[in-house]
Amino acid sequence: MAKDTEKLIRQLSLISYLMAERRPVTAPEIRRDVEGYSAMNEDAFARRFYADRSELEALGIQLSVDKPVEGLAEQENYSLPPENFHLPAIEFSNDELAGLSTALSLLDGEFAYAEPLRLALQQISWGRPSPLNAPEQRSIALGITASAGGHDLSQRLAKIETAIFRRKTIVFDYYTMQRDDLGTRRVDPYQLLFEGGQFYLLGRAHERDAIRVFRLSRIRGKVAYASKAEHDFQRPEEFDPRDYANRIPWQFGEPIGTAEVLIAGRIAWQVERHFGRYGTFRAADAAEGDDGDRVFVTDYADARQLVAWVLGLGEHARLLTPTELVDELDARLALLIERHADGPELAPPIAPEERVVEQNGNGNGRRDAAAIRPERFARLVTLASILITAGRAGERIPAAEVCERLQISEQELQEDIGVLNVVNFGAGSYVLYAEVQEDGMIEADPEAYGDSFARPARLLPVEAKALVAAIDLIGEHIPEDSLTSVRRKVVDALGHDPIREGLQIVTGGGGDADIARSVSTAIVSNRLLTIEYYKENEDVFSERTVEPYALMNGREGWYVAAYDPARGGVRHFRLDRVKRAAIEQTRFTPRAEVDPSRDVEGWPRTGEVEASRRARVWISPERARWAREERSVVEELADGAVVVELSFAGLDWLVREVLKEAGDAAVLEPDDARTAVRVAANRLVRV
Template sequence: MAKDTEKLIRQLSLISYLMAERRPVTAPEIRRDVEGYSAMNEDAFARRFYADRSELEALGIQLSVDKPVEGLAEQENYSLPPENFHLPAIEFTNEELAGLHTALSLLDGEFAYAEPLRLALQQISWGQPSPLDAPEQRSIALGITASAGGHDLSQRLAKIETAIFRRKTIVFDYFTMQRGELGTRRVDPYQLLFQGGQFYLVGRSHERDAIRVFRLSRIRGKVAYASKAEHDFQRPADFDPRVYANRIQWQFGDPIGTAEVLIAGRIAWQIERHFGRHGELRPAAPHEGEADDRVFATAYADARQLVAWVLGLGEHARLLGPPELVRELDDRLALLVERHTDGPEVAPPAANERSAESNGGGSGNGRRDAAAIRPERFARLVTLASILITAGHAGERIPAAEVCERLQISEQELQEDIGVLNVVNFGAGSYVLYAEVLDDGTIMADPEAYGDSFARPARLLPVEAKALIAAIDLIGDYIPEGSLASVREKVVAALGEDPIREGLQVASAGDDHEIARTVSTAVHERRLLRIEYYKENEDVFSERTVEPYALINGREGWYVAAYDPARAGVRHFRLDRIKQATIERERFEPRPEVDPSRDVEGWPRTGEVEASRRARVWISPERARWLREERSVVEELADGAIVVEFGFKGIDWLVREVLKEAGDAAVLEPEDARDAVRAAAARLAHA
């Protein structure tokens, strides 16, 4: 029998023994009665028992220890209070359960934590209609999900997740974008962060003796443990993962100053909603701007990124200071004008096609990858035991295929798991259950009386809790059945702490929560929605009354897919451009010809709408490494520059995207786009 299987049998038997005894027991009693310990000598038992206790504690299952005589381990008494193993009952409404099912149906197979999410839903919905059995919903669709994005990234993610859980130092080769160099990193992993379609690792770099952030797609080769020790480090008590999730791109690194940006009143609402948490807004003084203008003060660590953001706002933003930052912006505007007048100087093609320095670009959104994170087998066995014992008490036989589907395991894995459970005992030859798969494909289960210990939901293990909260944080505000904020509150209350402290956080791209909830309610109730919408490309506001059908996310954010009667067609409105939204009293009948999720495989994932034109854009050698991760490279040049393609429908959008590159990008063709970028840069330079 494999060592891992032996360990699982010991740990499950230990739990069942302590729960059945319902009294403190001594170490010698445990060694005598619990499956797997009796054949060990005293030293081996002491080591194994200590290791098993440590692993159970890491899983959130805390044994109580009484020490009658100080320092004598053999006099210690052990027990497992029911509340330390069982999950407190959580009452969910039908709407909340429907929302949970929607979350799973959307993320199943496309979420790196989909399998532990399934087990978590099984546990938290115990005794209530299972969200796994609810009908499919069509009122939300995802273009971007928290999938790992490919086999290699899935492997790295799984290894890092385990290292965080076990507090193991890891070693890997990493491509540093700033220097364009590959080097070995030794890191204590503290936290995983999902932000902007990518997974990041936050941890202490031994090389820098400081906390650093590593993008998983820039890790090369395999991730390995640095030692064979059981644990290598303890995460500092003052580590706050929210600090890293709440930073914007110009704040990555150590602050070097505070910038002041004049924001036109026309878009001040948008800046406050989406960027307010990254700085402070105050009314503009009379000498600074108009009466409704605001000044946005924000700390920055990367001058180029801050300048690029200001340029992307076009004529609605002006950098006030500090002087050195204003000079950099002026220099970059001059470079933009020059490179769209006589330049850029394009080097000949590279003699040999160079391989891209990064292999994880794009949205990081591979479809139906092999599961990135498989839950600990312990979690699966506990869930399977509860399913079998409940069925056995009811005198029912369950189709094996149904159990395999619920737990996402193969028939062979099911047989192996049943074999393990059949030898889990209460001590002294009493077993928890006996089960077997019959010839007709059903499972017969015969539980023992004390098996009731497993007939109630167990506490969510760390990876299950993280999966559940991450799923809610990813899409919870966009569930048309109603926000899952109430579910999150109930789960955190039952767990006693927020699982984002346990190593995974989903960072919000913006602060559209109120708008999202309003739109979600209108979608769910089939009511007309009146919106005040800002068309950024044309710099105009318009009022629309539309029929909202679904919420969809894509590379640039969340959208509501709606039928616009005034234009007799389906339109997609970005939530971050909706200034106000009001639900009307009037209901609408869904139009059979409207398929709100029809486009989800297209522009939400690619960023390119139908009838897009193609632009060839030169990228400087200094910026080429980053754009290789985001765009299709059509030509490698001898000096390290590249040529990429941008798909665009409106020239105004393309102009903004090129301005955001702050002089490191230049349109080669079409000519009208070159002229438009030059004109826009010249206007900003003379503003």
């Protein structure tokens, strides 16, 4: 029998024993009665028992220890209060269970934590119709699913997830984009962060003795443990992952200054909604701007990123302070104009065989299997509860159904049943006996001592993490806020927020919760929705009355897919650009020809819209590394610059994208796009 299997049998038998005894027991009693310990000598038992207690504690299962005589381990008494093992009952409404069903149907097989999510749903919906079997909802679609996206990235993610849980220092080769440098990193992993379709690692870098952020797609080769020790570090109590999640690209790194940006009143509502958490806003005084204008005050660590953001807002933003940042903006603006007047000097292209291999780091490809597998302990506890419940009801369960619910193979099911059949604590005190019959049905005979697993166990760390991450990914975009209340109930039942246990989801967009609620209500009730919408690329406001069908997320935020009768087709409206939304009393009959999720595999995931035109854009050697990671490179040049191809439906969008590159990009063709960028840049020059 494998060591891992022996350990699982010991731990499950230990839990059963402590729960059945319902009294404190001594270490000698445990050694005598619990499966797996009796054959050990005293020293071996002491080591194994200590290790098993530590592992159970790491899984969130805390044994109570009473020490009546100081320093004498054999006099310690151990017990397991039911509340330390069983999950408190959580009462969910039908809407909340439907919301959980939606979360699973959207993420199953495409979410890096899909398998632990299934186990978590199995546990928290105990005694209620399982959301695993509910019909799929059609009012929401996901372009961004927090999928690991590829074999190499999946392996890294799984190894890092385990290292965080086990507090193991890891070693890996990392490509630093800013310095164009590949080097070995030794890191204590504290937290995983998912943002903008990418997984990031937060951890203490030994080389700098400071917390650093590493993008998983930039890790090269395998991730390895730095030692064979059981644990290498303890995460500092003061570490708070939210300090890193609530940052914008210009705040990555140590702050070097504070900037003030004047935002025109025309778009101030949108900028404050989207970027308010990255700084503060105040009213502009008479010397700074007009009535209704706002001043955005924000710390920054990367001057170029902040300048690029300001340029991307066009004529609606002006950098006020500090002077050195204003000077840099002016210099980059001059460079932008120059490169669109005379054109950048192009180096000769290099041969295809000499080109830099592109790194596909978008991390959004769909996968058939999740990257993170739950601990087998969690699976065994869940399986035991399923079998005991069925056995006590006198029912047989199809093995195929259990395999589907737990996402395991028939062989894994047979092995797990084999483990459960030998879980005992002496004198014939078994938990259950189960067997897969020839007709494919499982027959279970629960023993009297199966009470330990007849109720749902507490969510283990990876299960809790998966559940809350799934809720945070979808956010308040399920009708009637059902997931918001689910999250609150789960956190209350757990007694802590799993966001601090290793994974934080940061979604695109910002501050659209009120709009999302209105849109969701209109979708569910089939009511017309009137919105005041800001079309950013054309800098115009319009009022639309539309038929809303579904909410959809993408790389830049959340959208409502709606049929616009005035334009005779489906349109997508970004929620953070909806200034106002009103639900009309008039109902509409859903159109059979409208498929709101038709585009979910396209632009929401890739960022590239269908277009009738394509532009060739030169990217400077200094920014070429980022372009290779994010864009479609069509030509490599000898000086390190690259040429990328961008699809666009309107010049306004293309102009904004080039302005955001702050002088490091220049349109080569078409000519009218070059002219449009130059004209837009000239309008931004200070007089």
